[in-house]
Amino acid sequence: EVQLVESGGGLVQPGGSLRLSCAASAFTFSNHHMSWIRQAPGKGLEWVSAITDNSAGTYYADSVKGRFTVSRDNSKNTLFLQMSSLRAEDTAIYYCARQPSAVAGTYDFWGQGTLVAVSS
Amino acid sequence: DIQMTQSPSSLSASVGDRITITCRASQTIGKFLNWYQQKPGKAPRLLISAASTLQSGVPSRFSGSGSGTDFTLTISSLQPEDFATYYCQQSNTITYTFGQGTKLEIK
Numbered sequence: 617e618v619q620l621v622e623s624g625g626g627l628v629q630p631g632g633s634l635r636l637s638c639a640a641s642a643f644t645f646s647n648h649h650m651s652w653i654r655q656a657p658g659k660g661l662e663w664v665s666a667i668t669d670n671s672a673g674t675y676y677a678d679s680v681k682g683r684f685t686v687s688r689d690n691s692k693n694t695l696f697l698q699m700s701s702l703r704a705e706d707t708a709i710y711y712c713a714r715q716p717s718a719v720a721g722t723y724d725f726w727g728q729g730t731l732v733a734v735s736s
Numbered sequence: 737d738i739q740m741t742q743s744p745s746s747l748s749a750s751v752g753d754r755i756t757i758t759c760r761a762s763q764t765i766g767k768f769l770n771w772y773q774q775k776p777g778k779a780p781r782l783l784i785s786a787a788s789t790l791q792s793g794v795p796s797r798f799s800g801s802g803s804g805t806d807f808t809l810t811i812s813s814l815q816p817e818d819f820a821t822y823y824c825q826q827s828n829t830i831t832y833t834f835g836q837g838t839k840l841e842i843k
Contacts, residue, residue, distance in 0.1 A: 721830065722782065723770075723772075727779065
């Protein structure tokens with residue numbers, strides 16, 4: 617069964633940094649583009665970032681560009697999101713999600729999410 | 737960025753009802769439109785991709801249609817497990833924007 621398990625969330629002060637991880641299993645991770653999508657408490661879904669299967673391409677929402685960095689380690693089947701200069705408005709559940717092969721921007725499997733809270 | 741607007745934002749309906757949710761894109765996106773269902777405390781679930789392709793395991797009472805800028809999600813006969821929030825999402829252009837969601841509640 618395909619599984620995506622996020623970790624690394626927590627409480628951080630404004631201006632701080634955090635690194636999220638997403639461990640993938642039961643599929644060939646290196647064949648799939650991956651993304652991060654977030655959801656602020658009680659709000660809708662916001663696409664955050666994407667990375668191609670071979671890390672050749674990385675993409676970001678304007679709201680996080682220059683502050684967040686997406687990466688992956690295909691040898692460890694793990695996706696990362698390095699977040700810096702965090703702001704209160706970054707508070708959200710962060711989901712990692714898989715794109716089906718050759719289908720851009722569509723997410724067929726999601727992790728359970730990890731909560732990031734930015735507060736002093 | 738492409739903006740996605742769903743209507744209504746919330747909807748009350750009864751088991752057995754037929755309901756339709758509309759999603760409008762701020763510019764043409766062909767058929768690059770997905771629908772997700774999200775229940776409280778859970779991750780979203782992909783229901784329909786490419787405007788009308790039902791995902792494996794999704795009941796046939798769900799259907800999607802549309803192209804260009806206007807799309808609809810229809811549930812033909814609501815079941816108790818269908819009460820949730822539904823999101824459309826464009827997959828035509830990165831960033832892959834979502835609609836604001838439609839909360840479907842039991843009347």
